[in-house]
Amino acid sequence: MWTCPNPECPPTENPPKVEKPDEALRERSPFSTWQLAEWLKVPVATIYAWRRMGYGPPGNRIGKRISYRASGVQRWMAEQGMVQTVCGGECGGTYWRRQFTPVKG
Ligand SMILES: [Zn+2]
Numbered sequence: 001m002w003t004c005p006n007p008e009c010p011p012t013e014n015p016p017k018v019e020k021p022d023e024a025l026r027e028r029s030p031f032s033t034w035q036l037a038e039w040l041k042v043p044v045a046t047i048y049a050w051r052r053m054g055y056g057p058p059g060n061r062i063g064k065r066i067s068y069r070a071s072g073v074q075r076w077m078a079e080q081g082m083v084q085t086v087c088g089g090e091c092g093g094t095y096w097r098r099q100f101t102p103v104k105g
Contacts, residue, residue, distance in 0.1 A: 005099040006091045014088025016100045028070040033059075036068050040082070 050056030081098030
């Protein structure tokens with residue numbers, strides 16, 4: 001059984017389905033810091049904090065800006081369990097892979 005991040009979605013026997021690594025992401029042009037923040041659904045300040053901590057996707061400094069290659073973002077997200085995954089249950093919603101929890105039963 002699997003629990004879905006959606007609290008209204010009952011546990012299901014159907015495992016969540018990992019979507020193919022985002023083709024759109026692979027072909028994307030590099031992310032700016034704010035585009036990356038938007039993509040990862042975190043505040044821009046979080047991206048800066050991650051960078052100070054040496055965490056987060058690899059970025060290249062170009063002048064005063066940081067540029068993040070889409071392939072690097074994709075790889076980092078996969079390492080974090082941040083892979084787009086579709087609920088196999090009622091809601092059919094898309095969440096990160098790590099948000100689904102297997103439960104016994
Ligand atoms: Zn669900």
